[in-house]
Amino acid sequence: MRLSQYFLPTLKENPAEAKIASHRLMLRAGLVRQTGSGLYIWLPLGLRVLKKIENIVREEQDRSGAQEILMPTIQNADLWKESGRYEAYGKEMLRITDRHGKEMLYGPTNEEMITDLFRNNVQSYKDLPKNLYHIQWKFRDEVRPRYGVMRGREFLMKDNYSFDIDKEAAKISYDKMFVAYLKTFARLGLVAIPVRADTGAIGGELSHEFQILAAEGESTIYYDKAIESFDLKSLAEDISPDIIQKLQSIYAVEEEKHDADNCPVAKENLRIAKGVEAGHIFNFGTKYSEVMNAKVSGSDGSMIAVEMGSYGIGVSRLVGAIIEASNDENGIIWPEAAAPYKVGLINLGAKNEECTEACDALYKKMQAAGIEVLYDDRKAGAGQKFATMDLIGVPYQIILGPRGLKNNSAEFKIRKTGEKTEINLDEIVSKFI
């Protein structure tokens, strides 16, 4: 993409309303614009990041055996009346009425809808287990939206729902998701601590939150430092049942649940950190299958209410969370997996014909090689280009000016470390493949 053509409204100054780094940077780097309290427009650059994250989430879901579907954002109130949550959910749920006077709602989650789908289409234990997910916009009418997309009212969430014949099978489904989550966050370059959680409004016995460590996180968590020995950032591949067992038994709780006097972890081994809740998994047994009559025939012919679990990842929140965990005074530092572009190409001699030709040629070559490159071809000052590229945080920069061109070389800069090295123009493409 040529920057001169791109819709990328960046800000030099800090917007007054943005309190924390990620919110500030998302506005400054032209990722989003606010259009109402807790409502954001995703601009081209931000949308690319959102889709990158969405895809990683999707790949790990698929890999775990879950199957993607897509449910609507608008739901009938009837199903929620059946489960009893229409009254229970309160004002957080946006209620609307259609032209026929029918009560509807903008879905904050989909347990009812999917339970209905399941009971209408699955009759036998032979069809279990099943795990279905979708990635869809949700709306929760937060009393006080804040922190940009980290706490918006409309947000993109991956949520899935598992159906099993008994508790043992349900635990297997739960652990599969536990592993999928560890892998997902690891691929995004994040340290996510699995924290034992309350099951809250959704109900149930077993639940973990995945907290991403970030200085300005909303939750305070207490955990055994033993968890650090797991190198959570590189848990990309094989995760044995043994590791799952250990991770789930290590002490990690939210502030409210932490009791200093009865803590099983010695003081010197206890870590206190701020986190952003990026995912939450629940096993809630037969809570919905009982009231909504989601039953299948067992092997003995009896009707059995299915064991269910639900699992969420805040996809749009992750955009903010990643920035929160990875930025400096110059801007965002994208981990490669979530970066909107892999390389930023800066033409320092935009008014120099020779240099521009060389940059254009390099740009075409990189594109042809399938490298995601953002090309700053603007006729602007060098400082401005450096500042923009640092702000939007692409992982690598190629800086080419008339000076380097004489030696057929450019500067290769790593955004994260600031490290710069000379690179021969002919070696650039191979560097990124």
Place this chain on the structure above:
RNA sequence: CGGGGAGUGGCGCAGCCUGGUAGCGCAUCUGUUUUGGGAACAGAGGGUCGCAGGUUCGAAUCCUGUCUCCCCGACCA
């Protein structure tokens, strides 16, 4: 939902107390000079001061109402 604050060109703000027909910085446009870390000079465009009433000869400014947004706290992917 309790407490606080703010709405004035695209962004950040001043002006309001003490009414007199709107200003600064950044950004934008044109021209010239610049050109390796957000350049300089000259000129230009852009605002019914959130909205609705009221007071007044006259309201961004005073009064009443209303809407929106933000911040702190209690709750949530």
